[in-house]
Amino acid sequence: MTWVLGNLDLIWELLLQHLYFALPPIVIGLVLAIPLGWVANRSPVLRSTLLNISGLLYTIPSLALFVLLPPLLGTGILNPANVIVALTIYTVALLVRTVADGLSAVPPIVVNSATAMGYTPFRRFVGVELPMAVPVILAGLRVASVSAISLVTVGAVIGFGGLGKMFTDAFQRDIPAETIAGIVLVLLLAIVLDGLILLAGRALTPWTRVGPSAGRAA
């Protein structure tokens, strides 16, 4: 506790850094996964191809990806872009399946009735299919965001900032309190972000919380 109180400035800086690494991949990953999920939902062949590729990408160890990316991207080894690109890849890998599942769960009768009302395919996707897939997509986004928060800490091993730096520093200088504080902060960050997504989901999907019998007249 004494250590924490004596290093509040440092902790705050690391926390902001952590968010700087974690948030862009979550947002960019979601934006990329939506069209990819739409493509995956076009045909069984496209679906299995895209899902296999994303499954493979997710199995690449994060440390290896941090090291592999600089030569591929032409960036320096400590360029923050490396972490952001790597985490975006993981987020997309997780979310493509989720988006495809969410879209395929939209009842065909609803899609048909939208078509028959005169929706063009694009407007139907934006106005009907995507909104109806939101509950499934947000469930996946919660997993992806917690995963991103956690993976940022690995970056500290090769010298990136973020809360992971508290672990490397604590190890080198033998400060157990710093390790514990780091774990608690990462957990808190993940819980807060998860809660925010949950709240956003509730605001976006009021229709999922009405019971089939609520307010029903005979």
Place this chain on the structure above:
Amino acid sequence: MIEFRGVTKRYPDGTVAVDDLDLTIDAGNITVFVGPSGCGKTTSLRMINRMIEPTGGSIVVDGRDIMAGDAAELRRGIGYVIQQAGLFPHRTILDNIATVPLLLGWSKAKARKRAAELMETVGLAPEMAKRYPTQLSGGQQQRVGVARALAADPPILLMDEPFSAVDPVVRENLQEELLRLQGELGKTIVFVTHDIDEAVKLGDKVAVMRVGGRLAQFDEPGQLLARPVDDFVDNFVGRDRGYRGLGFRSSAALTLGDLRTVALGEAVPADTGWVLVVDAERRPQGWLNAAESAPGAEVTHEHLVPGGSLYDASSGSLRSALDAALSSPSGVGVAVDKNGEVAGSVSADDVLRVLDDARRDETAA
């Protein structure tokens, strides 16, 4: 007017869903496609708004080939009511109904105002506006489906087995409502059903289709019941068609007989036999069997034997006249005028005599 000109739908695997269909659907009428499953009735309907595209022939709506323009644009001009309503679960009732106006580029305020009007038209309480489809019963959802199809006031309404998923009582309500609405709106309605009773009840004209997508008979319902063209139609039209056919025969030639009545509160007449009990406005309340009641006693509700169906002499058919006679405990049918007041009596013999005369005239003509 919708014209099918040699329309064929053949799938890549060789199945023919609709085979060389020629049919002209009159504007302002209800035309029903009916037939067993696999007869191509739904395919034929869905070809009108290009949910399914024909592989041969053409469909012409008011002189314009439907394949000429953009499919989405065509569909916005044709109302569509789907089985089980097919509402959007993520939108409120009001926004579901406002769908097509919004697609047409109306302002949100104008579209919602129109949607609120339509809720009233189809008999939905205003407080349903903010609810979601899962909060409504099947019958209410179907009303929303009809309102949504009518929102942009399209001249044509396609209805694809719209009432098949609701229970019989609700279905009958919805059918009555549709006929009432059609009386006000005069749309060109194409209605698909597998239920011949629904077809003859709703249709101004009925197209009976047979498996393999061929038209078997296209006629007015009364003609269909009276003169099926072949065994297939005869079988499909089914049992009781003689009786049901009476529903399409006018009862104008029927003369009403006298009917002895007694008002509630009056004394039980001192004779035997059945007497009709009426209220102060001369509306039928039930029957009194004078033989089983003490003469002179005051007629009360306790004396009443429930009556049968009533025959509305101002607009009824021979079927309702005959049913009134057959269902009455006294054997005498009660005819009422359009205010519900007793107009006279009708017997089964009278109905059969009128039917005989009508048939003789038809044979002579």
